[in-house]
Structure formats: structure tokens, C-alpha cells
Amino acid sequence: MTEHTDTDSTTDASTDQPTVRHIGLLLFDQVEELDAVGPWEVLACWTLLHPEDGWAVATMSLDGTPVTGAKGLSIGAQRSFEDAPHLDVLIHPGGEGTCRLQQDAEHLDWVRSRRGTTSLMTSVSTGSQVYAAAGLLTNRRATTHWASLNLLSELDPTVRTDVDARFVDDGDLITSAGVSAGIDMALHLVARLAGPDRAREVRRGIQYDPRPPI
Amino acid sequence: MTEHTDTDSTTDASTDQPTVRHIGLLLFDQVEELDAVGPWEVLACWTLLHPEDGWAVATMSLDGTPVTGAKGLSIGAQRSFEDAPHLDVLIHPGGEGTCRLQQDAEHLDWVRSRRGTTSLMTSVSTGSQVYAAAGLLTNRRATTHWASLNLLSELDPTVRTDVDARFVDDGDLITSAGVSAGIDMALHLVARLAGPDRAREVRRGIQYDPRPPI
Numbered sequence: 001m002t003e004h005t006d007t008d009s010t011t012d013a014s015t016d017q018p019t020v021r022h023i024g025l026l027l028f029d030q031v032e033e034l035d036a037v038g039p040w041e042v043l044a045c046w047t048l049l050h051p052e053d054g055w056a057v058a059t060m061s062l063d064g065t066p067v068t069g070a071k072g073l074s075i076g077a078q079r080s081f082e083d084a085p086h087l088d089v090l091i092h093p094g095g096e097g098t099c100r101l102q103q104d105a106e107h108l109d110w111v112r113s114r115r116g117t118t119s120l121m122t123s124v125s126t127g128s129q130v131y132a133a134a135g136l137l138t139n140r141r142a143t144t145h146w147a148s149l150n151l152l153s154e155l156d157p158t159v160r161t162d163v164d165a166r167f168v169d170d171g172d173l174i175t176s177a178g179v180s181a182g183i184d185m186a187l188h189l190v191a192r193l194a195g196p197d198r199a200r201e202v203r204r205g206i207q208y209d210p211r212p213p214i
Numbered sequence: 215m216t217e218h219t220d221t222d223s224t225t226d227a228s229t230d231q232p233t234v235r236h237i238g239l240l241l242f243d244q245v246e247e248l249d250a251v252g253p254w255e256v257l258a259c260w261t262l263l264h265p266e267d268g269w270a271v272a273t274m275s276l277d278g279t280p281v282t283g284a285k286g287l288s289i290g291a292q293r294s295f296e297d298a299p300h301l302d303v304l305i306h307p308g309g310e311g312t313c314r315l316q317q318d319a320e321h322l323d324w325v326r327s328r329r330g331t332t333s334l335m336t337s338v339s340t341g342s343q344v345y346a347a348a349g350l351l352t353n354r355r356a357t358t359h360w361a362s363l364n365l366l367s368e369l370d371p372t373v374r375t376d377v378d379a380r381f382v383d384d385g386d387l388i389t390s391a392g393v394s395a396g397i398d399m400a401l402h403l404v405a406r407l408a409g410p411d412r413a414r415e416v417r418r419g420i421q422y423d424p425r426p427p428i
Contacts, residue, residue, distance in 0.1 A: 034255035034420060037287070041248035041393070044285035059287065066280075066290065071258035073251070073273065076280065076288025125421075146421055166425045178421030179255065180397070188427045199428040206248060207339075207360055207392030210424035211380045213402045214413040 023047075023057040023089040026127075027077050030097030033069040034179050035124040039091055042186035045202045046194065053194050060084045070095040081110065087118045089189070093182065094125030094145060102133035102155070111136065121173050122189065124182035128175040132156040141170045145178030183208065237261075237271040237303040240341075241291050244311030247283040248393050249338040253305055256400035259416045260408065267408050274298045284309040295324065301332045303403070307396065308339030308359060316347035316369070325350070335387050336403065338396035342389040346370040355384045359392030397422065 025040055036059070043057040061067050064080030079085075092111070101107045111134040115121055123131055125145040131137050132155035141160045144152045149161050162168050167176035167185035169192070176185035187208070191199035239254055250273070257271040275281050278294030293299075306325070315321045325348040329335055337345055342358040345351050346369035355374045358366045363375050376382050381390035381399035383406070390399035401422070405413035 032255075033251050033258070037247050037251035040287060041246075041285065044247070044287070048285060066288065071255065071262060072292070073254060073258070074280065074290025076290075078286070146418075166423075166427070178419075180420045180422045180424060183394070184425055184427055191428050196428050203426055203428060204360075205392075206394045208394045208424075208426055209380075210394060210422075210426070211398055212417055212422055212424070213380070213398055214405050214410050214417060 020054055020056045020085075021088040022085045023055060023091065024079070024084055024087040025057060025059045025091045026093060027059050027061040027067045027075055028095075028097045028101060029067050030070045030095050030100070031067060031075070031093050032095030032125060032179055033071055033073050033075070035093035035095055035127070035182050036069075036075065036091075038180060038183040039093075039124060039186035039189075041206055042183060042190060042202055045205050046190045046198055049201070049205070050194070050198060053198070055193065058084070070097065087114065089120045089122060089193075090114050090118050091182075091186075092121070092123040092127035092130055094123070094127040094129070094148075094179075098126040098129050101130050108134040119172060122185065123175045124185065125176065125178045128152060129155060131173075131175070132159060136173065137175075140173055141168050142173070142175040143168045143177050144175065147178070234268055234270045234299075235302040236299045237269060237305065238293070238298055238301040239271060239273045239305045240307065241273050241275045241281045241289055242309075242311045242315060243281050244284045244309050244314070245281060245289070245307050246309030246339060246393055247285055247287050247289070249307035249309055249341070249396050250283075250289065250305075252394060252397040253307075253338060253400035253403075255420055256397060256404060256416055259419050260404045260412055263415070263419070264408070264412065267412070269407060272298070284311065301328065303334045303336060303407075304328050304332050305396075305400075306335070306337040306341035306344055308337070308341040308343070308362075308393075312340040312343050315344050322348040333386060336399065337389045338399065339390065339392045342366060343369060345387075345389070346373060350387065351389075354387055355382050356387070356389040357382045357391050358389065361392070 047055050058078040060079040061077035066074050066076045128144040137159045139158045166181045187199045261269050272292040274293040275291035280290045339359040351373045353372045357376050380395045401413045
């Protein structure tokens, strides 16, 4: 199912240089800001501190222009869909904009085509609704924002939702709970891709010892 | 010390309409992305869900143009310093850019002038270094990113640092620990400005039941 291209390999045979594996962070209008920037912070910390690990993260939007978040913040995209490199990992955040995207045939086609070439598809919050609408969650374990768990089951009754998990790692698919859970999911992603020591280092870097005051 | 203008009051006598109190979220080049977007998410959730509370939050940069974060993300500003309204609360995030700002006489003057008119000055992570350099932390209790606690004491030996706190509420000044601690600080801010029920509602909205996986 996964299409292997030369950029999948860890070295480029023609130059013997390590090639870079790419994580694409999807942006779209009405993306929930923290859904995107939580994982961004975690993954950018890791990849910039440790370029020797051979991973890079970049934001991308359909046409490469900035998007306006669900709460009104403008966030810039570094790539368009067209000029994005081959992705090894896709992160699909959630937010109000997913209500539109889950009914957008062109976007769902794009998601399905990513599934064909991207080893690891991940989502934050209601990003998993889009995956469900695209048919990616059939008979899979998954989660979403607590307020959207019913909707996820309506979109695909075969999804086995986990209402307690911060994120669900189902192999080539990782979905996470609402908004801030994307930070936990991204730390898990670092641990999975580069080992727990790296993840611990990033956690310490962003001083992620959360203590909600209320 | 605080200059009271008509926008400080909760109603505008000429129209009997509730006036809006403003929270300004400072953006600058090399701001740490999550330092800014963590509090943004919390405060925008609250103010958009409950406009009747009479608060608004907006991002601002010196000239109102987008900034490039410490990890390379472009974030848009909604206001310039010049066109920003009277601020009741300022949030000064941290990030690599504070090394420059804490030596920027013009920026320090601006911070001191904000202190003269803004009831509540807050910071995230190394934002407090800028406050220290501006002389705002003399004999105050404060914190910063764990890796910058020594630097804070060097900038102002009278600062009483709290190495364990996620944030330090010292009355008209709230400082927080590194990066992700801005989320905890912002929830405290909602509780302080609008009550614990509001803060709990926002916490539930962003599903902030953190469980770091490593």
C-alpha cells in the first residue's frame, strides 16, 4: 500500500548523503491554532536541535498562502500541496474548518492519495473526522475531541473509539484527543521516530510539566 | 501608578454600552511559537465564547506585520504598537528574540511605558528577562524558563525567583515558567479575570488533561 520512492530511503545512493524525511503539518482556514502549533513546537524543537536525525517539519496549505485560524490568528504556510516534498508523516489538525473539509471531495481525494504514499498519517482533535470521511478509519482504533466522539462514529460506525486515550497509536495511523492532546501525541511521535531520550529532551526544552491551575 | 482612562471602566458613560477591556499578546521576531499560541488559544477561546465578559485579546507587533518565530513559523499580528488600544493586560512571550529585546533601549522604554498604564503585566518563559532588563522585577517574585533562572538573577539580583512554580502571581505582575507553562498561566488569568468556572470551561474546551507520554 505504501509507495516507496527514493526519498523514503535514509541515504541517497547517488551522493551517499543522508536524505531528509519530511513531516508535513497541514494548515487550512479555521484550523484550531493550538492543534497545529502544539505539534509544531514539539517537532520543530526536535528537528532543529538534532538535524543529524534526518527529519524536517514544515507547514503546508493548499496554495501555500497563510491561513486564518478558528480563533482568528494568521499562520503562515511554508509549502503548498504542489511544492511539498514526499511526506513520510502527515499531521492533520482539527478545528472548525474540518466541518467544511469533511465534505470537500477534493480535499478527501487528497487525503486518500496521501494515505497511499505516506507511511504515517496522524491527526489532532477533529482532524480524525476528515480521515473518517475519507474512509481511512474503517475498522481502526481512533480518537478525536471529546465533543466529537459521537460524530466520528456517525461518520464511520466501524471506528473503535477510545474515549480515555490522549492519543491512539494504531500502527500507520495515530489520532489524538482534543486540541492540547496534540502536544502529547507529538512527543510520542518523537519517541517513536527518534527514541524516548529525544522526546524527553524536547519535553524538558518546552518545560512540559503541566499543572492545570483549575 | 496606573493611569485610568475611559477605556478602563466597564461601561462607557456616553452610550451606557459595556466597553471592552483589552489583552495584548506581543509578537516579535524569534518569539517562541508555543509561548505565544498557548495563551492565545486559552484567551481567545474564553473571549470568543463569552463576549459578555467584556474582554478581547489581540496579537500585536511593533509595526503590525507578521513575525517569524524562533522555530521558523510565521505568525500574523492584528495590531501595531501604534494602533493598539489601551491595554489592561499585556502578555510578553519569550523565545530567542528576547536576547535582542533585553538590550533594545527602545523596546525597554516601551515596556516601561506599558507598565505605567497597564494594570497587569504578564510574561511567558524568557519574556521575564525583558521585564528584568526594564527594571520591572526589582524586589518582585518571578520565574522564567528553567534554563534562564540564573540569567534572571544576573539581570536583577533583587528578583526572588521561584524555581518550582508553573507561574508566579505577584499582584500586578504574573510571570511563568518555560514555553508550555504559558497555558497554565493563561488559565489562571481567565480564573482571575472571569472566575474559575470560565477557566474550567476553557480547559475542557481545549481538552487540557495533559499526560506527557515520556
